[in-house]
Amino acid sequence: MRAVVTGGGGVEITAEHVVSCTGNFARKTGEMVGINIPVIPVEHQYIVTEPHPAILEREAKGLPEMGVLRESDSAWYMREENGGLILGPYEHGAPVCYVNGPSDESEYELFQEELDRLMPHIETAIARNDVDARGSEAIYNEAGELVGRATNGTFGFRINRSLALAMLRPDYAKEGTKLKIKILGMTYNATVVGESPFVPENAALRA
Ligand SMILES: Cc1cc2nc3c(=O)[nH]c(=O)nc-3n(C[C@H](O)[C@H](O)[C@H](O)COP(=O)(O)OP(=O)(O)OC[C@H]3O[C@@H](n4cnc5c(N)ncnc54)[C@H](O)[C@@H]3O)c2cc1C
Incomplete structure (x- = not known):
């Protein structure tokens, strides 16, 4: 072509x-054009909540929209929407739709909701109580003084822990030091580690 x-x-x-x-x-x-493209759309359901007071408060303060939270293990994303939140699960085995492409009338069509299919995702979203640093998060000592900032972060699947890279005041850059890190408005405990947290036998990923 x-x-x-x-x-x-x-x-x-x-x-x-x-x-x-x-x-x-x-x-x-x-x-x-005579090409077989082996992709098929599937239904995607998402849940939009009512506005949440804490998010409305952020908006009133002119704070930027919070980052999109993606949960890989339970396969969903969550983000702000109109003062509330959207929970969007990536369902395994979501029903196929539009095998031959949407019809001309299908642009604004809504599917019949099937909440039972979403329950496993909703339950893990409710239970979710931690989050990873992405960079620039404030780090405090136990007295609440600012002693550093995260420069990056991610989830360490091999060790089953959230990890952050950070610039710290030198007197706090010691293995085992207990600190606090503020991510998306919530404060979490953090501990300075010595070496790169590496598990040579890779047990968590082989389990
Ligand atoms: C209700 C809804 C909410 C969504 N919310 C989000 C969200 O919050 N965040 C997010 O990241 N994603 C969201 N998505 C998904 C996102 O919209 C799609 O992933 C994205 O638009 C895909 O982009 P695309 O360019 O691949 O295809 P499309 O945006 O679908 O564009 C394909 C284009 O090709 C045109 N076309 C088709 N056939 C022909 C032809 N024969 N000749 C000429 N043109 C043709 C179509 O008219 C269309 O304009 C949402 C989707 C929907 C339906």
Whole structure:
């Protein structure tokens, strides 16, 4: 394929490469040029909460929107939406829909909700009580003085712990020092580790 012809004016655009980015219509547009594109859309349900006082308070203070929280183990994301939150699970085995592409009328169609399918995700979202640093989070000593800032962070799957890289006042950069880190408005306990936390036998990932 070396060219596309637009619908309206019938203008031909030639190109060395043509990229099809037709989303849910990918199979349909693939078929138009004799290519089988092996992707099928699936239903995605998400839950939008009522506005939450703590989020409204952040908005009133002019604070920026909070980061999107993604939970890999239980497969969902959570983010702000209109003063409340959206919980969007990535369901394993979500029902296939639009196998041959959405119909012309399907743009604003809503699916029938099936909350039972979402319950495992909702339960883990309710139980979620920790979060990883992403950078710039304030770090305090036990007296509440600012003693450093995180520069980055992630979840350490091999050791089953949240990890943060941080710049600390030198007197606090000692193995075992107990500190506090503030992430998305909540304060969590943190401990300075000596070496890179590495598990050579990789037991957690092999379990
Ligand atoms: C209700 C809803 C809420 C969402 N919320 C979020 C969200 O909060 N965050 C997020 O990250 N994602 C969200 N998504 C998903 C996000 O919108 C999609 O992942 C994203 O739009 C996909 O982009 P795309 O460019 O691949 O495809 P699309 O945005 O679907 O674009 C494909 C385009 O191809 C065009 N097209 C198809 N066939 C042809 C043809 N034959 N000729 C010419 N043009 C054609 C279509 O008209 C369309 O404009 C949401 C989706 C929906 C439906």
